[in-house]
Amino acid sequence: MKVLLADDEKAIAVTLGDALRAAGHDAVVVNDGVAAVAALDAGTFDVVVSDVRMPGLDGMSVLRHAKVRSPTTEVVLITGFGTVESAVEAMKAGAFHYVQKPFYNEDIVILLRRIEELRALRPAAAPVAMEGIVGASASMLSVFETLRLAAPSEASILIEGESGTGKEMVARAVHALSPRRAGPFVALSVAAIPETLLESELFGHERGAFTDARERKIGRFERADHGTVFLDDVDDMPLSMQVKILRVLQEREIERLGGKNPVSVDVRVVAATKVDLQDSVREGEFREDLYWRLNVVGVLLPPLRERQGDVGPLVDHFVRLYGRGRDVRVPAEVRAEMEAYFWPGNVRELENAVERAIALAGPDGVLAREHLLRSRGDRPPPGPAGGTVRTLKEAGAAAEKDAILAALRLTSGHRARAAKVLGISRKSLWEKMRLYGIGDPGGDPAR
Numbered sequence: 001m002k003v004l005l006a007d008d009e010k011a012i013a014v015t016l017g018d019a020l021r022a023a024g025h026d027a028v029v030v031n032d033g034v035a036a037v038a039a040l041d042a043g044t045f046d047v048v049v050s051d052v053r054m055p056g057l058d059g060m061s062v063l064r065h066a067k068v069r070s071p072t073t074e075v076v077l078i079t080g081f082g083t084v085e086s087a088v089e090a091m092k093a094g095a096f097h098y099v100q101k102p103f104y105n106e107d108i109v110i111l112l113r114r115i116e117e118l119r120a121l122r123p124a125a126a127p128v129a130m131e132g133i134v135g136a137s138a139s140m141l142s143v144f145e146t147l148r149l150a151a152p153s154e155a156s157i158l159i160e161g162e163s164g165t166g167k168e169m170v171a172r173a174v175h176a177l178s179p180r181r182a183g184p185f186v187a188l189s190v191a192a193i194p195e196t197l198l199e200s201e202l203f204g205h206e207r208g209a210f211t212d213a214r215e216r217k218i219g220r221f222e223r224a225d226h227g228t229v230f231l232d233d234v235d236d237m238p239l240s241m242q243v244k245i246l247r248v249l250q251e252r253e254i255e256r257l258g259g260k261n262p263v264s265v266d267v268r269v270v271a272a273t274k275v276d277l278q279d280s281v282r283e284g285e286f287r288e289d290l291y292w293r294l295n296v297v298g299v300l301l302p303p304l305r306e307r308q309g310d311v312g313p314l315v316d317h318f319v320r321l322y323g324r325g326r327d328v329r330v331p332a333e334v335r336a337e338m339e340a341y342f343w344p345g346n347v348r349e350l351e352n353a354v355e356r357a358i359a360l361a362g363p364d365g366v367l368a369r370e371h372l373l374r375s376r377g378d379r380p381p382p383g384p385a386g387g388t389v390r391t392l393k394e395a396g397a398a399a400e401k402d403a404i405l406a407a408l409r410l411t412s413g414h415r416a417r418a419a420k421v422l423g424i425s426r427k428s429l430w431e432k433m434r435l436y437g438i439g440d441p442g443g444d445p446a447r
Contacts, residue, residue, distance in 0.1 A: 001025050001026070001046035001047055001112065001115070001116055001119075002025070002026045002028070002043075002044070002045050002046050002047075003020055003025045003026065003027045003028070003045060003046065003047045003048070003049060003112065004027075004028050004030070004036060004039055004040065004045045004047070004048045004049070004050075005017055005020065005027055005028065005029045005030070005049045005050075006029075006030050006031070006032070006033065006035070006036035006048070006049070006050040006051060006054065006059070006062060007029075007031070007049075007050070007051040007054070007078070008031050008032055008051060008054045008055055009051070010031075012051075012078075013029050013031060014029075015105060016049070016105050016108060017029040019105035019106070019108070019109055020049075020108070020109065020112070023109045023112070023113075025112065028043075028045075031054075032054050032055045032056045032057070033050075033054045033055070033056045033057025033058055033059065033061055033062050034055075034056035034057055035056075036048070036050060036054075036057070036062045036065075037057060037061070037062060037065050040062075040065055040066055040069050040070075041069065044069075044070055044073075045066070045070070045073055046073065046074070046115075046119070047073065047074045047075070047076065047096075047112055047115055048062065048063075048066045048073060048074070048075045048076070049075075049076045049078065049108060049112075050062045050063065050075065050076070050077055050078070051077075051078055051079065052077050052078070052079035052081070052086070052090075053079065053080075053081065059077050059078075059079070060077075060089070060090065060093065062075070063075045063077065063090065063093055063094065063095055064093060064131065064176055064177065064181075067093070067094045067129065067130050067131065068130070068148055068151075068177055071094075071128035071129060071130055071144060072128050074096040074115050074119075075094065075095050075096060076095070076096055076097045076098075076099060076108070076111060076112075077090050077095050077097075077098050077099070078099045078100075078101060078103065078108075079098070079099075079100060079101065080100070080101035080102075086098075087324075088321065091132075091320060091321050092131075092132035092321065093131055093132055093176075094129035094130065094131065094132055096115060097111055099111070128141070128144065129317070130144050130147060130148075130173060130177075131169070131172065131173035131176050131177065132169060132173075133166060133169055133170065133173060134310070134313050134314050134317045135307060135310045135313065135314075136309055136310060136313055137302075137307040137308050137309055137310045139302040139306065139307060140302070140307060140310060143170070143299060143300075143301065146297065146299055147170070147173055147174060147177060147299070148177075150174070150297045150299075151173070151174045151177035151178045152177065152178055152179065153178075153297075154268055155296040155297045156249070156268070156269045156270070156271070156293060156294050156295070156296045156297070157171075157174055157270045157271070157296070157297045157298075157299060158234075158270075158271050158272070158273065158277070158294045158295040158296075158297070158298050158299070159171060159270065159271070159272040159273070159299045159301060160272075160273055160274075160276070160277070160298065160299070160300050160301065161272070161274070161300065161301030161302070161303070162274060162301075162303050162346055163274055163345070163346065163348070164304075164345045164346030164347055164348035164349060165301040165302070165303060165304070165346045165347060166301060166346075166347050166348075167232065167272040167301060168187060168230065168232060168272070170272075170299060170301065171185075171187070171228070171230040171232075171270040171272065172185060172230075174228065174270050175227070175228040175230075175268075175270070178228070178268070180226065180227050180228055180268055183224075183225070183226040183227030183228070184223060184224050184225075184226070184227035184228075185224075185227055185228050185230065186220050186221075186223050186224035186227065186228070186229050186230065187229075187230040187232060188201065188202065188220050188229070188230070188231060188232065189232040189233050190231060190232065190233045190234055190236045190237045191232075191233035191236040192233075195238050195241075198237075198238070198241055199241060199244065199257060200217065200219065200257050201219060201220060202219050202220050202221055202241075202244075202245075202254075203219040203221060203222075203244075203254045203255060203256055203257065204216070204217045204218045204219030204222055204254075204256040204257070205217050205219075205256050205257035205258050205259075206256050206257065206258035206259045207258075208258060209256070209257040209258025209259075210257065210258070213257075213258065216256070217256075219254065219256065221248060221254050221265050221267055222254065222256075222263060222265055224265070224267045225265050225266055225267060226266050226267075227267065227268075228267065228268045228269075228270055229267045229268070229269055229270070230270045230271070230272070231245075231269065231270070231271040231272070232271075232272045233272065233273070233274065234271040234272065234273050234277075234294065235273040235274065235275045235277060235280055235285075235286065237286075239285070239286075239287065242286065242287045242290050243287065243290075245290060246287065246289060246290045246293060248265070249269060249290075249293045249294075250293075252264060252265060252266065252267075253265060269294065271294045277291050277294075277295070278291070303343075303346055304343040304346045304347055304349075304350065305342055305343055305394070308435065311335075311338055311339045311341075311343075311350065312335060312339065314347060314350055314351075315330060315335065315338065315350070315354060318350070318351050318354035318355065319354060319358070319367075322354060322355045322358045322359075323358055326358070326365065327365045328358055328361055328365040328366075328367060329365060329366060329367065330357075330366075330367045330372070331366060331367075331369075334367070334369045334372060334373070336437050337369065337373055338350075338372060338373065339437040340436070340437055341373060353371070353372045353373070353374075354367070354372065356371050356372075357371035357372045397436070400432065400436075401436045401438070403422060404418070404422065404429070404432060404433065404436065404438060405438065407419075407421045407422050408438070415429055415430065415433075
């Protein structure tokens with residue numbers, strides 16, 4: 001593999017570089033973060049091994065730059081000042097592993113051998129990660145491409161998606177991948193703040209502006225100066241506040257409650273909504289002019305049930321994150337059920353399930369089904385009348401899956417006969433079995 005090694009300690013750079021070459025890798029060695037970023041801009045690497053503390057740019061900056069340049073590049077961070085918090089931050093940003101000094105060069109060589117083995121096993125649509133957002137589905141690769149192009153700009157971004165799809169993670173990725181990354185990232189959930197307090201929370205107030213205003217308060221926009229402000233649940237913003245936000249976006253200044261002079265703010269606004277704001281505009285619940293100011297670049301986050309093939313990589317990611325080196329595994333039959341599960345809480349529900357299962361796992365490290373799946377995995381959540389609510393697409397997919405299972409039972413699992421019963425080609429049946437996670441569709445699709 002082609003490996004970039006970045007470390008300002010000469011002894012490590014020389015000896016580890018020699019060890020990597022002796023193991024058959026094409027190793028390029030640099031001595032600081034600036035040189036590492038320049039090397040990444042000049043060429044493509046399979047793996048980056050970087051010290052965390054280096055002159056110029058640190059290892060986290062190298063990690064983020066590597067993932068922007070090539071999301072499939074694996075990054076191993078090494079440090080002499082490791083903490084649990086820094087390790088978790090690195091893994092969430094997409095690091096493959098976090099190694100603490102002192103270490104043996106052979107440890108890194110073995111780690112790279114493991115990476116090489118995993119790369120060989122990857123399917124054509126390999127899972128990638130950008131700032132801890134993991135996915136290999138076409139919809140997520142499209143999200144990654146939008147972030148790669150839009151994050152370095154100053155454009156306002158509107159993120160749409162159901163609860164639990166990772167809207168704040170995307171907002172943080174925009175900030176981390178932008179020129180404003182050294183500035184503050186300030187988040188506010190509009191839905192969590194009472195309407196009477198929202199203006200003060202956003203713009204601050206002067207002493208005596210209202211009862212109990214005993215001292216000046218700096219609002220979120222002012223705190224985010226030279227950085228990014230994230231407005232979550234912007235669809236819940238009252239119309240009276242929307243016009244004030246519009247003025248901030250137009251004039252780049254705010255007025256504290258009770259204040260007499262405007263305050264200039266240099267912020268980038270990223271907003272998120274759990275509903276289609278265009279519907280809210282048509283219904284008169286959201287200002288059209290503000291909608292277009294916020295939606296310069298739109299990012300649509302798909303629900304997990306529509307991210308075909310992403311559950312497995314996400315499970316592996318969360319196992320690494322919360323397992324913290326512990327040897328834990330998910331049985332194949334449970335993985336299949338997780339792939340078929342509706343995940344009404346989206347990625348947040350999946351993350352919580354894996355964390356819970358690891359916390360409750362026994363000494364054998366096997367994650368139990370009852371801890372990963374609390375309800376039947378092949379049904380959507382119950383509707384308000386006690387039945388189930390599905391979109392036409394979901395209902396059609398469920399009916400198609402049931403028909404395939406019935407045909408396979410009728411033909412004792414013989415795919416050629418089952419395809420004839422269903423009136424489709426054997427190749428089509430193979431593709432649909434793979435799509436719905438039915439059995440093992442390996443081998444010749446025409447069999």
